[in-house]
Amino acid sequence: MDLVQLHNPIKNVVEENDVIQTLLGIEKEGKIRFIWTSSVLPALSDHINMNVFDAFQIPYSALNREHEELIASAAKSGAGTIIRGEVSKGEFGGTLEWDNFSKSNLDDLLDEGESPTSFLLRFTLSHPELNTTIVGTKNAEHFKENIKTASRGILPENIYEEAKNRLSSKGILPSN
DSSP: OOEEEEESOOHHHHHHTTHHHHHHHHHHTTSOSEEEEEOOTTHHHHHHHTTOOSEEEEEOBTTBOTTHHHHHHHHHTTOEEEEEOTTOOSEETTEETTHHHHHTTGGGGOOTTOOHHHHHHHHHHTOTTOOEEOOOOSSHHHHHHHHHHHHHOSOOHHHHHHHHHHHHHTTOOOOO
16 A cells, blocks of 8 residues: 555544554555645644654645645655645635635736636645645536646746735735
């Protein structure tokens, strides 16, 4: 087996049940190669500090930046970073996340013919500590659009920074 991924493990439960020691033993035996975790705040900081995970799956979007700095922390620990949720949907802190797009005037930053969804994917791809991303799709056309978007690459640095500035000015901030 190549990897084992824990889904948002609770630190004290993991410690009480020797989950990490068990996984490290199995890894040492050669039965698995990597130990990953899919994690979010507040536990994500603890998981990074454990220094045992080879990769972290972390949610991140321009519209929900609470994990932005922890992605960099995970990468600096030597772990891989896998981003999910780049097109962000739903509610965060009582606000519909998509409302943050209009609130931050991100429409002004779109290339001609670019959709907001495409912009959000490119924003996520622009994070300098991203190793890979999981991109969801709902049908064949959406899949083709995602490929086209990814092929365009990251946002120009000035657009990426301007988007972060606009988001920050409207209170859509990374965590501290």
